[in-house]
Structures are given as structure tokens and as C-alpha cells.
Amino acid sequence: MAKLKVAIVGLGGVGAIHLEAYRASRAVEVVAAAEIDPARLQAAQARHDFKAYADYKEMLTGESIDLVVVATPVSTHEAVTIAAAKAGHHVLCEKPLAVEVAQAKRMIKACKAAGVTLFYGATYxxxxxxxxxxxxxxxxxxxxxxxxxxxxxxxxxxxxxxxxxxxxxxxxxxxxxxxxxxxxxxxxxxxxxxxxxxxxxxxxxxxxxxxxxxxxxxxxxxxxxxxxxxxxxxxxxxxxxxxxxxxxxxxxxxxxxxxxxxxxxxxxxxxxxxxxxxxxxxxxxxxxxxxxxxxxxxxxxxxxxxPAPGHFAAQVESCARSIQDGAPVEVPGEAGLAALEVxxxxxxxxxxxxxxxxx
Ligand SMILES: NC(=O)c1ccc[n+]([C@@H]2O[C@H](COP(=O)([O-])OP(=O)(O)OC[C@H]3O[C@@H](n4cnc5c(N)ncnc54)[C@H](O)[C@@H]3O)[C@@H](O)[C@H]2O)c1
The missing domain is CATH 3.30.360.10 (Dihydrodipicolinate Reductase; domain 2)
Structure with missing residues (x-):
């Protein structure tokens, strides 16, 4: 089975940990990543081989990608997720799915309309x-x-x-x-x-x-x-x-x-x-x-x-099983919405x- 092609948006505190954890996985490869902070992008590039972007929208249209991992600040999750869905990519979005319930609902709707899966990053x-x-x-x-x-x-x-x-x-x-x-x-x-x-x-x-x-x-x-x-x-x-x-x-x-x-x-x-x-x-x-x-x-x-941080790799491998083998989605976007409603x-x-x- 070919490795799942993953792109990460945001290489801050947790995005950098995703990147590092995925390196140990035989099921996925990080083909590209986008980060607006040049120092963070450079630091990640010094350790990993991926195509670097400052603008995530360019990455979404310019790369062959199976799954986009959203690891940007919470208030940006909606915009990044909807752009990724419209570009035809499955999405794994970090917790919380959004700041507000209304945003989460729009994210789920956009992914459904685009025919892609929204995975919720319930890492626990x-x-x-x-x-x-x-x-x-x-x-x-x-x-x-x-x-x-x-x-x-x-x-x-x-x-x-x-x-x-x-x-x-x-x-x-x-x-x-x-x-x-x-x-x-x-x-x-x-x-x-x-x-x-x-x-x-x-x-x-x-x-x-x-x-x-x-x-x-x-x-x-x-x-x-x-x-x-x-x-x-x-x-x-x-x-x-x-x-x-x-x-x-x-x-x-x-x-x-x-x-x-x-x-x-x-x-x-x-x-x-x-x-x-x-x-x-x-x-x-x-x-x-x-x-x-x-x-x-x-x-x-x-x-x-x-154990952590290997659980980030376990999470993305679960997404890979759903995308490539049709396995049931372990944690769908709806779980992120339900948590926000509470x-x-x-x-x-x-x-x-x-x-x-x-x-
Ligand atoms: N699952 C976990 O255990 C866990 C742990 C920590 C954080 N998180 C979640 O991960 C998300 C990110 O948190 P963090 O602590 O890494 O935040 P952070 O602020 O450290 O990192 C966010 C990064 O996104 C970058 N960014 C912002 N806008 C961007 C854009 N338009 N394009 C590309 N990059 C952009 C920032 O420059 C920054 O480097 C949050 O949703 C947070 O709640 C999850």
C-alpha cells in the first residue's frame, strides 16, 4: 500500500510534534507543510524533508495530497478546513474543532458538500x-x-x-x-x-x-x-x-x-x-x-x-485506514461538534x- 500523502498547516507547538511523530510511521509521509512564521518553517525543514509553503492555499492547490492536518490557531480552523475541503482533500483538524458551534457546523457541512472526510483530532x-x-x-x-x-x-x-x-x-x-x-x-x-x-x-x-x-x-x-x-x-x-x-x-x-x-x-x-x-x-x-x-x-x-508523542502517529494512521481501506472513521468531525456543544x-x-x- 502506498503511503498516505499528508500536508500539515501550522508548525507551531503541536504541528512540529505531529511532523516529528509522523516520521516514525510507515503508513504516512509528510509531502508538504505550510507555516507563516519563516523561522519555524526553516527549523522544521532543517530536520525533515518536505515542500515548504508560506501560504497554505498555494499548498492546497499545488500538491498531490490525501490528507490535510490542521494545526493552526483555533480561530483559523474553519477557514483552513473549508479551503482544504474545497480543494478536495480529507481533513484532520486539531482540537477544539473551532471556537464556536456555528463554525464547527459550517466545517462539517463544507466537508460533506465536497465529499471528503473531516476527522476530529481527539488525541486522548x-x-x-x-x-x-x-x-x-x-x-x-x-x-x-x-x-x-x-x-x-x-x-x-x-x-x-x-x-x-x-x-x-x-x-x-x-x-x-x-x-x-x-x-x-x-x-x-x-x-x-x-x-x-x-x-x-x-x-x-x-x-x-x-x-x-x-x-x-x-x-x-x-x-x-x-x-x-x-x-x-x-x-x-x-x-x-x-x-x-x-x-x-x-x-x-x-x-x-x-x-x-x-x-x-x-x-x-x-x-x-x-x-x-x-x-x-x-x-x-x-x-x-x-x-x-x-x-x-x-x-x-x-x-x-x-505513548505520547507516538499517539499522534497512531491517530494519523487511523485516518489512513479509513481513507485507503474504507475502515470506519474512528473520530468524525461530529464528535468535535458535540464537545463544543457541551x-x-x-x-x-x-x-x-x-x-x-x-x-
Ligand atoms: N492534541 C493535543 O494534544 C494538542 C496539544 C497542543 C495544541 N493542540 C491544538 O493544536 C492547535 C495549534 O496549537 P499550538 O499550540 O500548536 O499553537 P501555536 O500557536 O504554537 O502554533 C500555531 C502555528 O500556526 C501558524 N499559523 C497561523 N496561521 C497560519 C496560516 N494561515 N498558515 C500557516 N500557519 C499558520 C503559527 O505561525 C504557529 O506557528 C490548537 O487547536 C490547539 O488547541 C492540540
Missing amino acids: RQLPALRAARDLVVQGAIGEVRLMREQEVGGTGPEGRQIMGFAHYPQGGPGGSGFGLVDHGIHLIDAFGWLSRSTVETVFGRGNISGADAFPEYLLMNFRSGALGHLLYEDSTFPTSLPGEGMFSWGAGWDINGYVPPGLWQSAPGCIHVHGSRGALRIFHYANALFLTDKDGTRQIELEGR LEAAYRSFEEKRMVTVR
Whole structure:
């Protein structure tokens, strides 16, 4: 089978990681990439062989491409995706699919009209610890899922907060920090529905506003299955972790201090808790460890697959299987839309001081 021809738009923080991860894949080759920052483009070219463009529109019409990976700031996802679809290319768009639900709907419509597939970059679904956790849930290992929760609280005070710029989230709309509800919580909104095999019915929450002072963010999601999802974020304070707590990370990934390479000691590695009627899972998604607790005690689950950043290659290979072999689309654009609908409902709930029904 010929390698899938991939073009990347945006070689910033995550685009450069996609590029590096794809190099290890035998299923895809990056034929071209577009980046408006000449220094970033040059730095990537020094390490990888691809045709470089400053203008992504030229790349879309000038190259033989199977899949365009959109890794630009969030507010540009709609324009890049629609241009790629109109040029006849399948699209893998990074999370969040867009800033607003209306944009996401237009993206899905444009891809349908052009007869191309819109894949949603729900990278958490590719992390080995999360995949193994879902397999255990599906096998019934923890019974009925009752509660899923994640929290990221810490930082170095308000000055140390890593705010996403207005290029990502326009001033006055939803936004905030890279470890907040919008930019990070969107992963969990999707992952909780996937883990519990349910959809969100009602929400109550509070998210930060781009350009405004920070406050603690939270989201309560009532799933149709009866499960509760809970997210809590605040990165303009300090952590409460004690010196003896933590673990060595077996994968790369992001924590509240930024991108962390594998092998480092982390005092508070990101983790997701899933509590069921017959057991519970503690998922260290980036540190690549998984623990199952039930009536027989706690044990570590052996993991297969590629931890971060290899999960970016696993994701694009999943797209390749759909495009080349007709395999079912693992995460369609509609999943990105559904996550945004939950987020928008959360903002509405706080404004209106009530629980809001999603769709
Ligand atoms: N899946 C994950 O784990 C993960 C992690 C980090 C970021 N992200 C997502 O990836 C996307 C990008 O985030 P980032 O942190 O890499 O942002 P970034 O700001 O570091 O990088 C974006 C890059 O896009 C370039 N760019 C902007 N407009 C462009 C255009 N018209 N043509 C070509 N290049 C253009 C910028 O110059 C910049 O280099 C966001 O949607 C973000 O939420 C996902």
C-alpha cells in the first residue's frame, strides 16, 4: 500500500510534534507543510524533508495530497478546513474543532458538500492508557460507570498562567489558559463520553473569557447513562502536592508547566479517575500508566501501543485506514461538534444561573 500523502498547516507547538511523530510511521509521509512564521518553517525543514509553503492555499492547490492536518490557531480552523475541503482533500483538524458551534457546523457541512472526510483530532482517544481503560470498561471490569473526574490545579500564581493568545481565542469569547476548560477540558468532554459510551444530557459550568481575569473553572456533566462527569481547573494558584507524591512519566505530554519529555519525575502527573459499580480506574494518560482497583485490590495494567508523542502517529494512521481501506472513521468531525456543544451549554448555564440541556 502506498503511503498516505499528508500536508500539515501550522508548525507551531503541536504541528512540529505531529511532523516529528509522523516520521516514525510507515503508513504516512509528510509531502508538504505550510507555516507563516519563516523561522519555524526553516527549523522544521532543517530536520525533515518536505515542500515548504508560506501560504497554505498555494499548498492546497499545488500538491498531490490525501490528507490535510490542521494545526493552526483555533480561530483559523474553519477557514483552513473549508479551503482544504474545497480543494478536495480529507481533513484532520486539531482540537477544539473551532471556537464556536456555528463554525464547527459550517466545517462539517463544507466537508460533506465536497465529499471528503473531516476527522476530529481527539488525541486522548489514542493514548494507550485511555485505550486500555476503555477496553476494560467495555469488558465490564468496573461494572457500570458512575463518575468520571479530572482536575488540574496548580501553577505559579497569576503571572505564571499560560494564556492562549487571541489568535486562538478572540478577545471576549471563551478562552483562557492552555490548562483551562476550553483548550484542555475539551479533551475530557470527548473522552468521558467515549469511555462511558454515553452522551451528555445536561450541564452546569463556568469557563474563562479570553482576555479577562482568571477564575476557577468547572464543569458538571450529567450523562444519559446516569454517570456524572466532573472537571475542575485553576492554574493561577499553587499546587498542594507534597514532596513524596508523584511518579516517573513513561510518556511525553503536557502538564500544568508545559510540555514534559518522557522519563522525568512528575509531582502531579495528569490523571483521570473513572469510578464504576464494581471497580475503579486511575488513568495516567501522559505518564502512560493505568491502575485498576476492585474487590481483589489494586493492580497495574500492562499497556500496549505508542505513548505520547507516538499517539499522534497512531491517530494519523487511523485516518489512513479509513481513507485507503474504507475502515470506519474512528473520530468524525461530529464528535468535535458535540464537545463544543457541551462547552457552549456550560457557558450559557453560568450566564443564566441554571442547569442547561445540551441539544
Ligand atoms: N492534541 C493535543 O494534544 C494538542 C496539544 C497542543 C495544541 N493542540 C491544538 O493544536 C492547535 C495549534 O496549537 P499550538 O499550540 O500548536 O499553537 P501555536 O500557536 O504554537 O502554533 C500555531 C502555528 O500556526 C501558524 N499559523 C497561523 N496561521 C497560519 C496560516 N494561515 N498558515 C500557516 N500557519 C499558520 C503559527 O505561525 C504557529 O506557528 C490548537 O487547536 C490547539 O488547541 C492540540
